[in-house]
């Protein structure tokens with residue numbers, strides 16, 4: 001394998017006439033300069049843009065005034081979709097001390113193959129495309145984003161950033177480095193592999209429902 | 220897979236006479252073209268992004284060694300392992316070695332064109348492992364034992380009825396049939412069957428649309444979520460990537476992602492865009508314990524700095540296929556290898572050899588639509604012409620066309636003789652047509668005359684007329 005490394009780098013070197021280095025100053029400057037490309041513009045407020053693009057990607061949402069509205073919003077969603085009251089919840093601080101209704105089966109863990117409903121918290125939302133960004137970690141198992149049929153995601157409104165580049169800036173500022181999986185999720189899973197007909201729910205969630213929380217203050 | 224690009228003419232003829240294929244192609248073509256056009260019309264910044272994207276790729280390729288080493292360093296820092304592979308065989312050996320060491324029996328695979336290029340499924344199956352393609356399109360062609368016919372829609376050549384029949388034969392025990400007619404029924408069936416595989420797989424293999432030098436991350440862009448399940452549930456995650464996929468940082472990837480989704484499917488962004496950085500961290504609740512990247516060259520470093528350098532900008536969006544009149548008429552299989560359409564007509568001869576891929580650069584009208592729609596502004600017609608030039612220089616043309624060209628060149632270099640010969644030819648042909656002015660059939664020109672008449676030359680040659688009319 002190291003022979004291949006030398007062979008490949010040798011040929012590149014010959015073609016480009018460089019002395020290859022991982023820390024060449026101009027390369028480091030380019031990598032860490034974080035210069036942005038052309039930024040798409042829009043007229044509406046970021047919140048409106050986010051919701052419009054989310055809807056375009058077949059995602060739905062409910063607005064809640066505060067943390068206290070979570071149970072109500074989830075109850076409404078389950079009732080509207082005729083779903084069982086059995087939810088797999090991310091071990092996230094924002095979801096930790098919710099008092100779920102009597103008789104509900106709520107477990108805080110990674111997802112399993114037979115989980116119908118997953119509930120997690122987004123790191124941020126991206127207005128440009130109506131996307132959610134989720135970061136893997138102890139409080140956000142990635143399996144929850146993909147295995148359940150219905151994916152519910154809490155997004156505090158003040159966590160909506162304009163563009164993907166703003167999400168990177170936020171991530172660098174708050175976390176320093178990337179987690180194992182950084183998921184940018186836009187609407188439910190879909191496929192067009194059968195006769196170019198769009199069908200939702202290929203392998204990932206069939207439905208994606210955002211709980212947009214207006215005030216971040218916890219009750 | 221064993222290439223059959225040398226047989227392009229036969230492949231194409233068969234495709235043109237295949238009514239089911241023609242039906243599938245007719246349905247697909249317009250869809251892609253319309254969706255892309257609509258997406259572009261909503262983004263006034265597209266041209267600026269296209270310029271920026273091209274500049275990012277040009278800069279990265281000009282410093283490819285630096286960025287690959289930076290990527291390697293960051294990948295290793297985040298706990299991943301990098302395997303350099305010069306050839307398809309080395310790449311397959313690396314994958315197999317990882318699987319063996321992990322004691323793997325089943326592999327869940329997300330879509331990877333590099334995987335097709337190195338034929339990793341064949342290698343794994345030959346070693347006794349079970350490999351399951353999990354992208355619906357890839358799964359369909361895997362169970363049909365066919366290669367992909369499009370780089371982003373591998374089963375675009377299949378009709379719904381064909382897919383339903385395949386699934387019925389494969390999944391349904393006698394007396395245990397589910398209705399399988401509509402698109403939702405077909406997709407649901409695949410969802411159920413493949414879910415078991417994700418949960419049971421020991422190793423997940425995915426491709427990579429980009430590699431990020433800044434963070435050592437690999438990026439996949441999907442709609443189904445199968446790539447993410449393949450990368451999250453099994454114990455080991457292997458990424459197959461090629462060397463030209465690296466970009467400097469996350470901002471650069473953001474520019475290219477905007478171009479890729481719109482050019483490929485007409486989406487602003489796909490359902491899932493995921494950045495993988497290393498294996499699971501100690502406190503993580505899920506994710507693989509090992510994260511490997513197999514970095515494949517397979518002829519790319521030889522393209523660097525040469526006549527085909529610009530092809531390395533390709534982001535595999537498929538727009539050139541969707542807009543190609545030849546691809547739209549004959550489909551992907553006629554091209555006889557992994558990459559079809561204009562980009563394939565350039566890449567195939569470079570990767571499998573000019574002898575095998577010879578017909579592909581010639582199977583183009585050079586109409587220029589591919590270059591027009593390419594988000595990376597790759598001059599595909601120029602590259603195809605360069606391949607034709609090299610092919611001729613190496614004497615790979617069939618003897619008949621070489622003799623014909625040589626004969627023409629002999630006369631063309633001798634104007635007097637040329638004029639005399641064309642005058643003679645004109646008169647002869649006119650006489651032979653019996654004064655009717657056209658031929659019903661003509662030896663050596665049957666390909667033309669079976670479908671239409673060939674007009675016989677009327678009157679005199681151009682040069683003779685010109686000479687005459689110049690006189691007052």
Ligand code: SF4
Nearest residue numbers: 533534536537539593
């Ligand atoms: S050559 Fe251009 S249009 Fe064709 S797949 Fe590559 S990037 Fe897309």
